[in-house]
Amino acid sequence: MTARGPTPPGPTPPGATPPGATVRGLTARGWAFLGAGVTIVVGAALLGFPDLTRIGVLLAVLPLLALASVWRRTPQIAARRLAPAVLRPGESAQVRVELRNEGRRGTLPHLAREHVDPQLGHGPHVVLPRLAPGEREDLTYTIRGAARGRYVLGPVALGLQDPFGLTLSRGALRETAEVLVLPRVEPLGGGGHRWHGGAGERPMPHMVASQGEDDLSTRFYRQGDDLRRIHWPATAHRAELMVRQEERPARRRAVLVLGPRPADPPAGGGPSFEWAVSALASVAVYLAGQGYAVHLVSAETVREGRAARALGVDAVLRCLAVAAPDAGDVEPVLRAARAITAGVLVAAVTADDGPAVRRLTRARAPGTIGVLLLDGASGAPGGQAPVPGPAGANGVADLVRAARAAGWRAAVVRPGAGVAETWDRVTATGPRPVPA
Numbered sequence: 001m002t003a004r005g006p007t008p009p010g011p012t013p014p015g016a017t018p019p020g021a022t023v024r025g026l027t028a029r030g031w032a033f034l035g036a037g038v039t040i041v042v043g044a045a046l047l048g049f050p051d052l053t054r055i056g057v058l059l060a061v062l063p064l065l066a067l068a069s070v071w072r073r074t075p076q077i078a079a080r081r082l083a084p085a086v087l088r089p090g091e092s093a094q095v096r097v098e099l100r101n102e103g104r105r106g107t108l109p110h111l112a113r114e115h116v117d118p119q120l121g122h123g124p125h126v127v128l129p130r131l132a133p134g135e136r137e138d139l140t141y142t143i144r145g146a147a148r149g150r151y152v153l154g155p156v157a158l159g160l161q162d163p164f165g166l167t168l169s170r171g172a173l174r175e176t177a178e179v180l181v182l183p184r185v186e187p188l189g190g191g192g193h194r195w196h197g198g199a200g201e202r203p204m205p206h207m208v209a210s211q212g213e214d215d216l217s218t219r220f221y222r223q224g225d226d227l228r229r230i231h232w233p234a235t236a237h238r239a240e241l242m243v244r245q246e247e248r249p250a251r252r253r254a255v256l257v258l259g260p261r262p263a264d265p266p267a268g269g270g271p272s273f274e275w276a277v278s279a280l281a282s283v284a285v286y287l288a289g290q291g292y293a294v295h296l297v298s299a300e301t302v303r304e305g306r307a308a309r310a311l312g313v314d315a316v317l318r319c320l321a322v323a324a325p326d327a328g329d330v331e332p333v334l335r336a337a338r339a340i341t342a343g344v345l346v347a348a349v350t351a352d353d354g355p356a357v358r359r360l361t362r363a364r365a366p367g368t369i370g371v372l373l374l375d376g377a378s379g380a381p382g383g384q385a386p387v388p389g390p391a392g393a394n395g396v397a398d399l400v401r402a403a404r405a406a407g408w409r410a411a412v413v414r415p416g417a418g419v420a421e422t423w424d425r426v427t428a429t430g431p432r433p434v435p436a
Contacts, residue, residue: 259349
């Protein structure tokens with residue numbers, strides 16, 4: 001697992017013992033003893049040296065006896081892991097692994113090693129002493145959340161050798177635990193822009209009920225109202241367009257769009273996918289603190305059917321923690337974003353797909369605050385200026401102008417710029433009002 005594309009753990013690496021399995025066999029020294037013993041027995045039998053035959057038999061039988069003794073002493077050890085389920089970036093935590101002998105007889109000393117992803121640190125590598133039946137031994141170590149993602153702690157690998165080093169028994173316990181490292185969050189300010197309605201502030205558009213909610217009243221149609229909210233029976237009765245409206249106070253909604261994109265180039269040019277994830281995580285925390293119900297629209301939430309549901313800020317951070325670059329079709333993401341009626345729409349996308357960005361700018365409904373964070377240098381090597389072409393400097397400038405003409409607050413993410421700096425820059429000054 002890497003910082004750029006955290007994914008669930010894959011298959012067991014070659015040479016590793018699968019969880020819950022035990023592998024026993026002869027070491028190189030054991031095979032040497034066995035081969036030497038067989039050779040001596042055969043040579044002595046052909047040459048007629050009975051004393052050498054006894055030595056050969058001893059050399060051949062010794063590793064087999066050692067293997068049988070190791071086979072009979074398979075430990076019955078269970079592990080219980082006490083670890084945090086969630087870590088914030090840079091946060092450290094203690095992990096305690098309780099190993100308990102659940103067999104009817106004592107165990108031999110084993111070499112115990114806890115598997116830990118390098119992104120979290122290093123697991124303990126200690127000698128587990130003899131354990132009487134029911135006796136317990138604790139292993140304690142520290143992990144640190146270096147990069148977002150879902151990681152697996154364990155299993156504990158046990159190794160045992162006989163005193164002569166002729167045999168080796170390797171086993172792995174079944175018990176594991178998952179740790180989720182959340183994306184990095186930067187505290188955001190409002191820039192020069194206020195997000196609540198009121199005197200001297202930009203008015204917050206009225207939010208009608210979402211699908212499945214009850215509409216309690218109707219009113220006359222006003223320019224900019226969503227046509228999907230037209231109440232046709234009332235319109236026919238009054239001979240004027242009427243729209244459905246809630247009598248209770250509307251709930252503010254915000255939609256965060258994480259545009260799918262291919263994995264970052266090896267050269268790491270321009271703002272990365274990790275920056276976009278951190279930006280949306282920071283915006284989610286900020287808007288949730290302002291009283292918004294937050295929707296996250298990404299390739300993952302669309303596939304899982306969660307894009308249309310308002311998520312708590314903790315659920316949004318958990319979704320972003322496991323988000324990965326996806327070069328799939330962007331249309332399902334755009335369609336899901338357009339289907340949600342919201343007061344604030346924040347999108348972090350790449351300029352590599354200009355037509356998709358232009359389609360996204362049309363997803364902003366009249367009266368909705370739109371903020372576009374545009375990665376315009378994702379294809380430039382070494383964080384240099386964008387290269388000419390569809391996603392080059394001219395193309396990025398055209399996309400920004402098109403977004404601003406459509407009523408968005410748009411900005412190109414500068415290489416090396418922080419999330420808070422970019423957010424203040426894009427929200428401090430907005431485009432001139434554009435008629436809907």
